[in-house]
Amino acid sequence: MKPVKVGLLGLGTVGTGVVRIVEGHQEDLQSQVGSPIIIEKILVQNISKLRNVSIAEGKLTEDPWDVIRNPEIDVIVEVMGGIEHTKEYILEALSLGKHVVTANKDLMALHGPEILAKAQKHRCDVMYEASVAGGIPIIRTLVEGFSSDRITKIMGIVNGTTNFILTKMSQEGASYADVLKEAQELGYAESDPTSDVEGIDAARKMTILSTLGFRVNVALDDVSAKGISSVTKDDILYAKRLGYVVKLLGIAERQDDAISISVQPTMVKHSHPIAAVNGVFNAVYVYGEAVGETMFYGPGAGELPTATSIVADLVAVVKNLKLGVNGQHGGMAYKEKKLKTDEQITSKYFMLLHVADRAGVLARITQVFAEFEVSLESVLQQPNASNPEAEIIIITHDANKAAISKVLHTFETLDVVHKVKSVYRVEG
Ligand code: NAP
Ligand code: HSE
Helix, strand or coil: CCCEEEEEECCCHHHHHHHHHHHHCHHHHHHHHCCCEEEEEEECCCCCCCCCCCCCCCCEECCHHHHHCCCCCCEEEECCCCCHHHHHHHHHHHHCCCEEEECCHHHHHHHHHHHHHHHHHCCCCEECHHHCCCCCCHHHHHHHHCCCCCEEEEEEECCHHHHHHHHHHHHHCCCHHHHHHHHHHCCCCCCCCHHHHCCHHHHHHHHHHHHHHHCECCCHHHEEECCCCCCCHHHHHHHHHCCEEEEEEEEEEEECCEEEEEEEEEEEECCCHHHHCCCCEEEEEEEECCCEEEEEEEECCCHHHHHHHHHHHHHHHHHHHHHCCCCCCCCCCCECCCECCHHHCEEEEEEEEEECCCCCHHHHHHHHHHHCCCCEEEEEEECCCCCCCEEEEEEECCEEHHHHHHHHHHHHHCCCEEEEEEEEEEEC
């Protein structure tokens, strides 16, 4: 019954939740792992800051090596965020034989292979369930639950902040700036929310999910990412009128052995289950060749949901410790990476165009689509009293990304097309 001692790096939103769960659920945790789990030391930036949980005297420190090089500590839980310092601390902890649990998708997306290799060398666990989709156990699902299947598509809402913003803009007509401020106050947003709103946070999460799902080492640069800062109230309104909602979707697809991974604001058909995922909730759709369609839903950020995943990882590490089987990361990415070309990436598209309101314009526009073999599902001219131009909405059938780029490029050269107001991928 020797206690397992934990060093916590960070006592912000998530760190506070970890303390609450480890202390509040101690009896249950102890029954599962057979030892008490004790938080021995906590690294913070400012020791004098007022905390939301009471911490025994002497546990807080501003010196990282007090935690990382502490011989009493068996497991490091990293919830401070950032990349450079964090990587140094984690690599040092691993070289000292300490296991690591982290919520840090930035670090795992950029340096995951190096960290996992180091862990394997030192027979240590590195677990990072909380790094994607907060409280949803999606990493364990991909690695263990689908180990028997071949995954062909992972599609998800994996950023809580942007889903919270889009939901409030869509349902309450709220302004982008006000909702972002609210998400920050609720502890959902990253310390620099640019990574949330520009799709970088979601791209990092899709790097992790696609690496695990396709068993290929995906790099962050393999993910094409676009955020929500260009989504307008008008786009949301048009989407609504046509039976769609705008969601920031991460989409990873595999066809034969070629994969593509992207993050972009997407028009999702109202009837699709992912369209109903609102607020800070996340959802991940996983399609497997054998299993078919599955969906995992839950809170994607916030103190206790995120801490739930972290403490579950902690339990897994301690169970491995008891069995003496830590550090078995083998076989996670064993396939060769082959990225799809733009000609191989297909989907439906929505376009809103402002065009000259005169005879023959519609015919000229549809001719451009025909030239590049893009077939149209619907074409709609919207009356808009405040706009002397015609507003044309087009939804294509499945078209490849290269052909759509050529269409858009040609529109730039046509005097009848005054502006391509928006282009969205369409799902559902
Ligand atoms: P946070 O509220 O900003 O807390 C960060 C904590 O780390 C603070 O306690 C801070 O100390 C400490 N810290 C930061 N830099 C440090 C440094 N250089 N040296 C020592 N201490 C340092 O962040 P968070 O929201 O809890 O997020 C933590 C991690 O979890 C991030 O990687 C984030 O991406 C990930 N994550 C967050 C959520 C969420 O919902 N928030 C969900 C999933 C994953 P002080 O308190 O003294 O300032
Ligand atoms: N900022 C992230 C989000 C936190 O909003 O989803 C959870 O990773």
